[in-house]
Amino acid sequence: MEETYTEKAVGNLAELFKIFGDATRIKILYAMLDAELCVNDIAGRLQMSQSSVSHQLRILKTSKLVKSRREGKSIFYSLDDEHVRFILSMGMEHIMEGEEK
Amino acid sequence: MEETYTEKAVGNLAELFKIFGDATRIKILYAMLDAELCVNDIAGRLQMSQSSVSHQLRILKTSKLVKSRREGKSIFYSLDDEHVRFILSMGMEHIMEGEEK
DNA sequence: TTAAAATATGAACAAATAAACATATGTTAA
Protein backbone atom coordinates (compact mmCIF):
# COMPACT_ATOMS: atom_id res chain seq x y z
CA MET A 1 0.00 0.00 0.00
CA GLU A 2 2.76 2.36 -0.94
CA GLU A 3 0.74 4.43 -3.38
CA THR A 4 -2.80 4.37 -4.64
CA TYR A 5 -1.86 6.33 -7.73
CA THR A 6 0.81 6.35 -10.38
CA GLU A 7 3.32 9.11 -10.77
CA LYS A 8 1.85 9.78 -14.17
CA ALA A 9 -1.71 10.09 -12.89
CA VAL A 10 -0.65 12.58 -10.26
CA GLY A 11 1.17 14.60 -12.88
CA ASN A 12 -1.85 14.61 -15.17
CA LEU A 13 -4.13 15.57 -12.33
CA ALA A 14 -1.93 18.50 -11.38
CA GLU A 15 -1.80 19.59 -15.00
CA LEU A 16 -5.58 19.49 -15.17
CA PHE A 17 -6.06 21.66 -12.11
CA LYS A 18 -3.39 24.05 -13.34
CA ILE A 19 -5.73 24.77 -16.21
CA PHE A 20 -8.44 25.84 -13.78
CA GLY A 21 -5.95 27.92 -11.87
CA ASP A 22 -6.21 31.05 -13.96
CA ALA A 23 -8.89 33.73 -13.63
CA THR A 24 -9.07 34.30 -17.37
CA ARG A 25 -9.78 30.66 -18.09
CA ILE A 26 -12.32 30.47 -15.28
CA LYS A 27 -14.15 33.40 -16.85
CA ILE A 28 -14.08 31.72 -20.23
CA LEU A 29 -15.45 28.51 -18.76
CA TYR A 30 -18.16 30.38 -16.86
CA ALA A 31 -19.17 32.20 -20.03
CA MET A 32 -19.69 28.82 -21.67
CA LEU A 33 -21.76 27.36 -18.85
CA ASP A 34 -24.99 27.89 -20.72
CA ALA A 35 -23.98 28.85 -24.22
CA GLU A 36 -21.81 27.90 -27.10
CA LEU A 37 -19.56 30.83 -27.98
CA CYS A 38 -17.13 31.77 -30.70
CA VAL A 39 -13.76 33.40 -30.09
CA ASN A 40 -14.89 36.93 -30.87
CA ASP A 41 -17.91 36.63 -28.59
CA ILE A 42 -15.65 35.71 -25.72
CA ALA A 43 -13.08 38.38 -26.48
CA GLY A 44 -15.86 40.95 -26.58
CA ARG A 45 -17.53 39.86 -23.37
CA LEU A 46 -14.35 39.57 -21.37
CA GLN A 47 -12.62 42.60 -22.86
CA MET A 48 -9.68 40.53 -23.97
CA SER A 49 -7.64 40.47 -27.15
CA GLN A 50 -8.54 37.89 -29.77
CA SER A 51 -5.06 36.43 -29.52
CA SER A 52 -5.18 35.96 -25.80
CA VAL A 53 -8.55 34.25 -25.95
CA SER A 54 -7.41 31.97 -28.73
CA HIS A 55 -4.32 30.96 -26.80
CA GLN A 56 -6.39 30.11 -23.76
CA LEU A 57 -8.95 28.21 -25.80
CA ARG A 58 -6.22 26.05 -27.21
CA ILE A 59 -5.09 25.21 -23.70
CA LEU A 60 -8.66 24.44 -22.66
CA LYS A 61 -9.20 22.28 -25.70
CA THR A 62 -5.95 20.37 -25.34
CA SER A 63 -6.91 19.40 -21.82
CA LYS A 64 -10.37 18.34 -22.99
CA LEU A 65 -12.25 20.90 -20.96
CA VAL A 66 -13.70 22.42 -24.08
CA LYS A 67 -14.69 21.19 -27.49
CA SER A 68 -15.19 23.06 -30.74
CA ARG A 69 -17.38 22.98 -33.78
CA ARG A 70 -16.88 24.88 -37.01
CA GLU A 71 -19.74 26.79 -38.62
CA GLY A 72 -18.64 28.81 -41.58
CA LYS A 73 -15.96 31.28 -40.64
CA SER A 74 -16.65 30.91 -36.95
CA ILE A 75 -15.66 28.20 -34.51
CA PHE A 76 -18.01 27.61 -31.61
CA TYR A 77 -16.67 26.43 -28.30
CA SER A 78 -18.52 24.69 -25.48
CA LEU A 79 -17.77 22.69 -22.34
CA ASP A 80 -16.56 19.21 -23.12
CA ASP A 81 -18.14 17.22 -20.31
CA GLU A 82 -19.98 17.37 -17.01
CA HIS A 83 -16.85 17.04 -14.89
CA VAL A 84 -16.03 20.61 -15.75
CA ARG A 85 -19.27 21.83 -14.22
CA PHE A 86 -18.81 19.67 -11.13
CA ILE A 87 -15.27 20.79 -10.56
CA LEU A 88 -16.26 24.43 -10.91
CA SER A 89 -19.23 24.13 -8.57
CA MET A 90 -17.32 22.15 -5.95
CA GLY A 91 -14.64 24.81 -6.03
CA MET A 92 -17.19 27.58 -5.72
CA GLU A 93 -18.86 25.83 -2.79
CA HIS A 94 -15.56 25.56 -1.04
CA ILE A 95 -14.93 29.27 -1.58
CA MET A 96 -18.34 30.25 -0.30
CA GLU A 97 -18.07 28.06 2.74
CA GLY A 98 -14.82 29.78 3.57
CA GLU A 99 -16.55 33.17 3.40
CA GLU A 100 -18.99 32.24 6.15
CA LYS A 101 -16.43 31.27 8.73
CA MET B 1 -27.31 39.11 -17.00
CA GLU B 2 -23.86 40.44 -17.61
CA GLU B 3 -22.11 38.16 -15.13
CA THR B 4 -23.24 35.46 -12.77
CA TYR B 5 -20.14 35.89 -10.61
CA THR B 6 -18.11 38.63 -9.08
CA GLU B 7 -14.60 39.48 -10.13
CA LYS B 8 -13.50 38.59 -6.63
CA ALA B 9 -15.17 35.18 -6.68
CA VAL B 10 -13.49 34.30 -9.94
CA GLY B 11 -10.16 35.36 -8.54
CA ASN B 12 -10.64 33.28 -5.42
CA LEU B 13 -11.74 30.29 -7.44
CA ALA B 14 -8.67 30.49 -9.65
CA GLU B 15 -6.47 30.80 -6.58
CA LEU B 16 -8.08 27.70 -5.13
CA PHE B 17 -7.47 25.59 -8.22
CA LYS B 18 -3.95 26.90 -8.47
CA ILE B 19 -3.33 25.14 -5.18
CA PHE B 20 -4.38 21.84 -6.72
CA GLY B 21 -2.22 22.53 -9.73
CA ASP B 22 1.00 21.15 -8.36
CA ALA B 23 2.06 17.50 -8.30
CA THR B 24 3.71 17.80 -4.91
CA ARG B 25 0.60 19.17 -3.28
CA ILE B 26 -1.57 16.56 -4.96
CA LYS B 27 0.66 13.86 -3.50
CA ILE B 28 0.44 15.44 -0.07
CA LEU B 29 -3.34 15.58 -0.30
CA TYR B 30 -3.52 11.99 -1.50
CA ALA B 31 -1.33 10.87 1.36
CA MET B 32 -3.83 12.43 3.75
CA LEU B 33 -6.89 10.85 2.16
CA ASP B 34 -7.15 8.24 4.85
CA ALA B 35 -4.71 9.30 7.52
CA GLU B 36 -3.64 12.19 9.65
CA LEU B 37 0.06 12.82 9.08
CA CYS B 38 2.80 14.95 10.54
CA VAL B 39 5.37 16.85 8.52
CA ASN B 40 8.13 14.30 8.88
CA ASP B 41 5.85 11.45 7.87
CA ILE B 42 5.01 13.23 4.66
CA ALA B 43 8.59 14.23 3.96
CA GLY B 44 9.64 10.63 4.45
CA ARG B 45 6.92 9.12 2.29
CA LEU B 46 7.34 11.56 -0.55
CA GLN B 47 11.11 11.80 -0.38
CA MET B 48 10.95 15.54 0.07
CA SER B 49 12.83 17.93 2.30
CA GLN B 50 11.19 18.98 5.55
CA SER B 51 11.30 22.58 4.48
CA SER B 52 9.60 21.99 1.19
CA VAL B 53 6.79 20.03 2.80
CA SER B 54 6.31 22.67 5.44
CA HIS B 55 6.08 25.42 2.84
CA GLN B 56 3.47 23.47 0.92
CA LEU B 57 1.49 22.65 4.03
CA ARG B 58 1.28 26.32 4.86
CA ILE B 59 -0.16 26.99 1.43
CA LEU B 60 -2.64 24.15 1.83
CA LYS B 61 -3.64 25.38 5.24
CA THR B 62 -4.03 28.99 4.20
CA SER B 63 -6.45 27.95 1.49
CA LYS B 64 -8.39 25.80 3.95
CA LEU B 65 -7.69 22.53 2.21
CA VAL B 66 -5.94 21.16 5.24
CA LYS B 67 -6.23 21.63 8.98
CA SER B 68 -3.74 20.92 11.74
CA ARG B 69 -3.66 19.70 15.30
CA ARG B 70 -0.77 19.81 17.69
CA GLU B 71 0.20 16.76 19.73
CA GLY B 72 3.39 17.24 21.69
CA LYS B 73 6.25 18.13 19.40
CA SER B 74 4.39 17.00 16.32
CA ILE B 75 1.71 18.70 14.32
CA PHE B 76 -0.76 16.45 12.54
CA TYR B 77 -2.33 17.51 9.30
CA SER B 78 -5.53 16.25 7.70
CA LEU B 79 -7.97 17.25 4.98
CA ASP B 80 -10.16 20.16 5.99
CA ASP B 81 -13.44 19.26 4.32
CA GLU B 82 -15.20 16.98 1.88
CA HIS B 83 -14.89 19.33 -1.06
CA VAL B 84 -11.25 18.42 -1.29
CA ARG B 85 -12.10 14.77 -1.84
CA PHE B 86 -14.78 15.61 -4.40
CA ILE B 87 -12.56 17.92 -6.35
CA LEU B 88 -9.78 15.35 -6.43
CA SER B 89 -12.07 12.54 -7.51
CA MET B 90 -13.82 14.60 -10.17
CA GLY B 91 -10.44 15.55 -11.54
CA MET B 92 -9.29 11.96 -11.51
CA GLU B 93 -12.45 10.84 -13.29
CA HIS B 94 -11.88 13.41 -15.96
CA ILE B 95 -8.32 12.22 -16.43
CA MET B 96 -9.35 8.58 -16.63
CA GLU B 97 -12.11 9.29 -19.10
CA GLY B 98 -9.58 10.99 -21.32
CA GLU B 99 -7.38 7.89 -21.27
CA GLU B 100 -10.10 5.75 -22.78
CA LYS B 101 -10.71 7.85 -25.84
C1' DT C 1 17.69 26.23 31.70
C1' DT C 2 19.82 23.56 28.19
C1' DA C 3 19.79 20.21 24.47
C1' DA C 4 17.33 17.95 21.08
C1' DA C 5 13.43 17.17 18.16
C1' DA C 6 9.71 18.93 15.11
C1' DT C 7 8.16 22.50 12.48
C1' DA C 8 8.19 27.21 10.47
C1' DT C 9 10.12 31.12 8.05
C1' DG C 10 13.04 34.16 5.09
C1' DA C 11 15.85 34.93 1.00
C1' DA C 12 17.71 33.64 -3.43
C1' DC C 13 17.43 31.29 -7.73
C1' DA C 14 15.60 28.75 -11.65
C1' DA C 15 11.65 27.25 -14.20
C1' DA C 16 6.95 27.93 -15.80
C1' DT C 17 3.58 30.90 -17.94
C1' DA C 18 0.04 34.63 -19.34
C1' DA C 19 -0.31 38.64 -22.10
C1' DA C 20 1.02 41.51 -25.97
C1' DC C 21 2.38 42.05 -30.58
C1' DA C 22 3.11 40.60 -35.14
C1' DT C 23 2.04 37.39 -38.52
C1' DA C 24 0.08 33.18 -40.56
C1' DT C 25 -3.71 30.06 -41.83
C1' DG C 26 -8.29 29.05 -43.23
C1' DT C 27 -13.01 30.27 -44.94
C1' DT C 28 -16.48 32.74 -47.50
C1' DA C 29 -18.33 35.79 -50.88
C1' DA C 30 -17.71 38.75 -54.84
Added chain:
DNA sequence: TTAACATATGTTTATTTGTTCATATTTTAA
Protein backbone atom coordinates in the same frame (compact mmCIF):
# COMPACT_ATOMS: atom_id res chain seq x y z
C1' DT D 1 -8.48 34.73 -57.46
C1' DT D 2 -8.84 38.43 -54.33
C1' DA D 3 -10.44 40.86 -50.30
C1' DA D 4 -12.16 40.55 -45.83
C1' DC D 5 -13.34 38.17 -41.80
C1' DA D 6 -12.34 34.67 -38.07
C1' DT D 7 -9.12 32.15 -35.75
C1' DA D 8 -4.43 30.27 -34.84
C1' DT D 9 0.48 30.45 -33.97
C1' DG D 10 5.32 32.23 -32.94
C1' DT D 11 8.18 35.09 -30.02
C1' DT D 12 9.38 38.07 -26.35
C1' DT D 13 8.87 39.87 -21.77
C1' DA D 14 7.42 40.37 -17.04
C1' DT D 15 5.57 37.92 -13.28
C1' DT D 16 4.68 34.01 -10.52
C1' DT D 17 6.17 30.16 -7.96
C1' DG D 18 8.49 25.67 -6.10
C1' DT D 19 12.71 24.30 -4.18
C1' DT D 20 16.94 24.80 -1.57
C1' DC D 21 19.71 26.49 2.09
C1' DA D 22 20.16 28.74 6.33
C1' DT D 23 18.06 30.10 10.42
C1' DA D 24 14.29 30.87 13.76
C1' DT D 25 10.32 29.02 16.87
C1' DT D 26 8.23 25.94 19.73
C1' DT D 27 7.89 21.96 22.70
C1' DT D 28 9.54 18.23 25.60
C1' DA D 29 12.72 15.85 28.51
C1' DA D 30 16.81 15.82 31.33
